[in-house]
Amino acid sequence: GDKLDTMIKNDLxxxxxxxxxxxxxxxxxxxxxxxEINKPFIPNNIRQVIxxxxxxxxxxxxNLTYDDILLHAxxxxxxxxxxxxxxxxxxxxxxxxxxxxxxxxxxxxxTKDGKMIFGANEDYFDTExxxxxxxxxxxxxxxxxxGYTGGIWNLWYGAGGxxxxxxxxxxxxxxxxxxxxxxxxxxxxxxxxxxxxx
Numbered sequence: 377g378d379k380l381d382t383m384i385k386n387d388l389x390x391x392x393x394x395x396x397x398x399x400x401x402x403x404x405x406x407x408x409x410x411x412e413i414n415k416p417f418i419p420n421n422i423r424q425v426i427x428x429x430x431x432x433x434x435x436x437x438x439n440l441t442y443d444d445i446l447l448h449a450x451x452x453x454x455x456x457x458x459x460x461x462x463x464x465x466x467x468x469x470x471x472x473x474x475x476x477x478x479x480x481x482x483x484x485x486x487t488k489d490g491k492m493i494f495g496a497n498e499d500y501f502d503t504e505x506x507x508x509x510x511x512x513x514x515x516x517x518x519x520x521x522x523g524y525t526g527g528i529w530n531l532w533y534g535a536g537g538x539x540x541x542x543x544x545x546x547x548x549x550x551x552x553x554x555x556x557x558x559x560x561x562x563x564x565x566x567x568x569x570x571x572x573x574x
Contacts, residue, residue, distance in 0.1 A: 377436030380429075384440055384448045391451045410454055411447040414557040418446065422564050453561040479536060479546035494544035496536045536566070541574035 388407075389400050396403025418426075426449060430442045479496035487493055536546030547562055560568075 377433050377438065380433055381436075381438040381440060384444060387448050387451055388444065391447075391454050394455065407447060407451075407454055408443070410457075410557050411443065411450060414450050414561060415446070417558065417560050419560060419564060419568065422449075422567070449563065450557065450561045452563050453557060457557070479544075479548070481544055492538075492542055492544065494538050494546075496546045537570050539570045539573065543569065543573040545569050545573075 388404075391407050392400035392403035394403065395406040426442055426445050430440065430445050433440060479494070481492055481494045483492035484490055536544070538544040545566055547566055
C-alpha cells in the first residue's frame with residue numbers, strides 16, 4: 377500500500393511537471409482538466425477497478441482519491457499529448473522523449489511447432505523517483521498458458537501481453553494528429569483487448 381501510494385504520487389508529480397513546463401503546481405490544474413474530459417469515456421468495469429484500488433489504499437491510510445487514481449491511469453496518454461496547449465481537442469504530439477518500445481512475433485514456418493512466440497520491451501522515459509517505485513508483474517501460469525513479465529507504471533496493465541486465446545498486443549508510440557483524451561485511453565484499451573478478444 378505504501379509503495380502504491382508513493383508510485384502514484386510520483387507519477388502525478390512527473391506529469392504535472394511536464395504540463396507545467398517544469399512547475400508541478402502550475403501543471404496540476406491542467407492535467408486535472410484533462411482527466412475531467414476523459415471521465416465519460418472510462419469503461420464501467422475499469423471504473424470499478426479504480427474504485428476498488430481507491431478503497432484499498434484508503435484503508436491503509438492513503439489520502440489518494442478516485443480522481444487521483446483515474447488521473448494516474450490516463451497519465452500515459454497525457455504524456456504523449458502536445459502539452460503546449462493540452463486542452464486543445466486537436467492538439468498534436470510533440471515527440472516527447474518517451475523512448476522507443478518495440479515488439480516482435482513469429483509463428484507458422486518461423487517457429488519449431490508453428491505456435492506464436494511474442495516478445496516486447498517497454499521503454500518509458502521516467503524520473504529516478506518513478507523508476508525507484510516501478511512495479512514488476514510476473515505471470516507464470518501452471519496450466520500450460522502463456523508467461524509474461526512486465527515493468528509497469530499503471531495498476532492493471534503492462535503495455536502489452538498475450539491472452540489465453542493467443543491474442544498478442546503491444547502499445548507503441550505513434551505520432552498522430554489530432555490527439556485528444558475524448559475516448560478510451562491506450563492503457564485501458566490494451567487491457568480490454570487482452571480481457572475480451574479471442
